[in-house]
Amino acid sequence: MVVLKKPLLMARELIARCVSPGDVVVDATAGNGHDTLFLAELVGDQGKVYSFDIQEEAISKTAQKLIDARLLPRVHLICSGHENIAFYVKEKVSAVMFNLGYLPGKNHLLVTRPDTTLSALKASLEKLRFGGVITLVLYSGHTGGEDEKKTIIDYCSKLEQGRFTVFLYEMINWANYPPALLSIEKHNSVK
Numbered sequence: 001m002v003v004l005k006k007p008l009l010m011a012r013e014l015i016a017r018c019v020s021p022g023d024v025v026v027d028a029t030a031g032n033g034h035d036t037l038f039l040a041e042l043v044g045d046q047g048k049v050y051s052f053d054i055q056e057e058a059i060s061k062t063a064q065k066l067i068d069a070r071l072l073p074r075v076h077l078i079c080s081g082h083e084n085i086a087f088y089v090k091e092k093v094s095a096v097m098f099n100l101g102y103l104p105g106k107n108h109l110l111v112t113r114p115d116t117t118l119s120a121l122k123a124s125l126e127k128l129r130f131g132g133v134i135t136l137v138l139y140s141g142h143t144g145g146e147d148e149k150k151t152i153i154d155y156c157s158k159l160e161q162g163r164f165t166v167f168l169y170e171m172i173n174w175a176n177y178p179p180a181l182l183s184i185e186k187h188n189s190v191k
Ligand SMILES: C[S@@+](CC[C@H](N)C(=O)[O-])C[C@H]1O[C@@H](n2cnc3c(N)ncnc32)[C@H](O)[C@@H]1O
Pocket: 028, 029, 030, 031, 032, 033, 034, 035, 036, 052, 053, 054, 055, 058, 080, 081, 082, 083, 099, 100, 101, 102, 103, 104, 110, 111, 112, 113, 116, 117
């Protein structure tokens, strides 16, 4: 058994710890639908997942995965940028997952960007309930990735201590730009 899980799996482990059946959560980057499906299973039939992507193809792939698993009724699929979270999501949420970058095997120009990712993160911090968690899997190997990673880390490193705990989890001995996981927990009192 591997104890130190890779960032994508570690993100899921953190999310699973703070999400209960009946909760409302967000997948900020639907992509091929793996994370949306994972979240739909976690929230149960009384919960709700809002799932965003700017690409029709990602939304339809995600929809098909959910139909196959009979979980589509739990998910609100939104073909729009995650920077519009505040417009679509009115409830407090337990978790927000970001898996940044581009849709694997597709157009590398349709990629998450520092300014819109940062807007979405700020909106997510507002929507997050106390005790909730945001995970961001950051990639630096593609054009603009390093800039996005730096933008997010710089912003999060200044989040008020006591209101937020922020962790950066990164493999520092792997070649070829391995992903990193940034996770944020929101508190209602000074820790
Ligand atoms: C690495 S993929 C996500 C993988 C996905 N979580 C999964 O489980 O398969 C990144 C996705 O972010 C999407 N994306 C890019 N800019 C976005 C934006 N502003 N809002 C929402 N999604 C965006 C891309 O279209 C792409 O599908």
